[in-house]
Amino acid sequence: MNSEGIGNPGLHRLLCSNAAPNACEATFLQIQIDNITSQASQLRSRLDELEDQLRSYRAVLSPVRRMPAEILGEIFVSFIPDVLEPGAGTKLIDIQLVCKSWRDAARLSHKLWSALSFPNVINLQYRKVQQWFNRAGSIPKSLVFSPLYHDSCTDRSLACGSRQSSALADLLAKLEGTLDHLSLDYRGPKCFQSLLDSFAVIEEGRSTSIPPRPWDHLKSFTLKFDDEWNDSPRQLRSMFLQLPPNITSFELRLPSKWSEDAFEAGEDSAGASLSLPQNLLERLSSFTLFCNWDGTQWLEATLGHCVNVETLTIDFMGAFWSYDSDQLDTERLLTSGLLLPKVRTLCLQNVCPPSIDILAVLNTPQLVELDIDFQPDDESVTWVFSKVICSFVKRSKCEATLRLLHLRYAYMKAQELATALHHLPSLTHLTLQDVVMHNQEPYPLRKSSSLQTLELLELPPDFRIYPIIDFLHSRRPYTMRNGEPVFEEPQPTFKRLKVTYQEIHKHEQYLDSLETVEILRKWGGVSFDIGPILYLD
Numbered sequence: 001m002n003s004e005g006i007g008n009p010g011l012h013r014l015l016c017s018n019a020a021p022n023a024c025e026a027t028f029l030q031i032q033i034d035n036i037t038s039q040a041s042q043l044r045s046r047l048d049e050l051e052d053q054l055r056s057y058r059a060v061l062s063p064v065r066r067m068p069a070e071i072l073g074e075i076f077v078s079f080i081p082d083v084l085e086p087g088a089g090t091k092l093i094d095i096q097l098v099c100k101s102w103r104d105a106a107r108l109s110h111k112l113w114s115a116l117s118f119p120n121v122i123n124l125q126y127r128k129v130q131q132w133f134n135r136a137g138s139i140p141k142s143l144v145f146s147p148l149y150h151d152s153c154t155d156r157s158l159a160c161g162s163r164q165s166s167a168l169a170d171l172l173a174k175l176e177g178t179l180d181h182l183s184l185d186y187r188g189p190k191c192f193q194s195l196l197d198s199f200a201v202i203e204e205g206r207s208t209s210i211p212p213r214p215w216d217h218l219k220s221f222t223l224k225f226d227d228e229w230n231d232s233p234r235q236l237r238s239m240f241l242q243l244p245p246n247i248t249s250f251e252l253r254l255p256s257k258w259s260e261d262a263f264e265a266g267e268d269s270a271g272a273s274l275s276l277p278q279n280l281l282e283r284l285s286s287f288t289l290f291c292n293w294d295g296t297q298w299l300e301a302t303l304g305h306c307v308n309v310e311t312l313t314i315d316f317m318g319a320f321w322s323y324d325s326d327q328l329d330t331e332r333l334l335t336s337g338l339l340l341p342k343v344r345t346l347c348l349q350n351v352c353p354p355s356i357d358i359l360a361v362l363n364t365p366q367l368v369e370l371d372i373d374f375q376p377d378d379e380s381v382t383w384v385f386s387k388v389i390c391s392f393v394k395r396s397k398c399e400a401t402l403r404l405l406h407l408r409y410a411y412m413k414a415q416e417l418a419t420a421l422h423h424l425p426s427l428t429h430l431t432l433q434d435v436v437m438h439n440q441e442p443y444p445l446r447k448s449s450s451l452q453t454l455e456l457l458e459l460p461p462d463f464r465i466y467p468i469i470d471f472l473h474s475r476r477p478y479t480m481r482n483g484e485p486v487f488e489e490p491q492p493t494f495k496r497l498k499v500t501y502q503e504i505h506k507h508e509q510y511l512d513s514l515e516t517v518e519i520l521r522k523w524g525g526v527s528f529d530i531g532p533i534l535y536l537d
Contacts, residue, residue: 073109083115110137117144121167140180169198172214181220188228218244224253238275253290270295281305292319313347321355337363347371353383359392369404376409386419406431418444433457442467455498492525500531
């Protein structure tokens with residue numbers, strides 16, 4: 001009880017009973033309530049001021065203020081898209097408006113300023129583009145041109161019509177020597193030809209006898225055709241003859257065979273003309289091809305002269321690849337294969353399982369890394385994985401060089417995977433991402449004696465972990481003596497295990513707490529990266 005109640009007998013009586021106050025007492029109590037409410041409000045206001053001061057003082061001592069500009073820059077790089085599209089640049093501007101140190105960190109992070117994308121280059125101010133790229137310093141710079149609409153490509157002012165092409169050609173001419181990579185996304189070759197015609201106009205105005213074109217300094221080039229295709233069957237008239245002469249990295253996206261406007265009347269993907277110059281293919285060290293065409297004509301046209309390609313990526317765009325094995329050209333390819341003498345990394349993406357037959361056409365004697373990304377949610381088990389892989393490795397004679405295998409989104413029989421791994425004696429790195437065994441069979445890992453790194457990614461939360469424990473025991477056997485392990489081998493041959501799980505509503509993983517994992521982590525020289533199960537709200 002407060003002092004007011006003790007010194008006032010009437011008030012004391014009211015506070016200690018259920019008696020109702022009279023009018024005077026009620027007035028007096030209301031005055032007291034108003035006074036106390038006012039005091040409490042003042043104290044709360046003062047408390048808020050003190051808490052604001054406390055937050056400000058703690059912010060001054062925050063480690064973020066002492067974070068080096070280089071680390072801040074890396075954080076910004078992870079937050080900002082690699083290629084800034086219209087509107088995305090405001091994020092970078094907002095970062096610089098926080099404070100001077102953040103602005104300085106952003107300006108020092110050259111990667112933030114290395115790539116721009118435009119759907120429209122008409123009336124684009126060259127100086128602003130050049131100033132932007134100047135902040136990228138000496139790192140490679142990229143420009144992406146991707147029109148939003150292609151419905152009016154013949155219009156002089158829209159999409160990739162002549163006005164756009166002239167503006168783009170003029171921009172590239174002014175940026176000559178600045179860019180390392182250029183990406184063009186067109187509806188079809190006619191749009192691309194409009195740009196080439198604009199280049200010809202610029203070249204006519206130059207005084208040198210053999211004027212360099214605005215893109216002759218490019219080292220990397222991406223060319224995408226979304227809907228239409230028409231290329232001259234005669235290589236001397238092919239548009240690819242006019243590609244930049246110094247590119248060593250090339251990405252080509254051909255229109256889908258399912259596109260209504262992809263091919264001319266009476267033509268299909270198996271017979272479509274595709275003429276890539278030999279000198280273009282011979283100088284490439286990296287080649288990425290998006291193609292779901294049927295037959296083998298496109299294979300010979302694109303890979304027939306890739307004698308210096310070291311990284312080859314083929315994206316099937318989720319389609320089934322079909323071919324007529326009775327055709328003479330196809331029969332010859334299946335017998336001899338396409339020799340890719342320097343390919344060290346081969347990536348097959350968005351592959352329907354039967355389309356892995358493409359390996360029957362490829363010969364890669366220097367292959368080090370094979371990455372196969374299957375079409376998700378395809379649960380067919382009628383295809384034979386091991387036979388194709390083993391035949392490919394045997395024909396390529398890359399048993400001693402193939403060390404990294406990545407399989408993603410596959411559904412197969414455990415015996416198929418076991419047979420394939422058995423015929424890869426030099427394999428040191430295996431990645432299985434969302435790879436499901438038929439009938440929930442365990443992963444066949446025990447016989448993989450050469451593995452140094454194993455990555456099991458996007459496991460279901462109810463994945464049976466004991467085959468992993470058996471594998472760890474087989475690769476780093478030990479016995480316990482006096483509470484400590486005694487290993488049978490002096491040096492670990494298996495060095496790293498990484499495990500991640502799929503998101504789930506409610507589940508727990510306990511692999512990380514098992515004795516074998518704890519012992520090998522503490523004493524066995526094995527690195528573990530076992531991710532938590534992420535819960536969905």
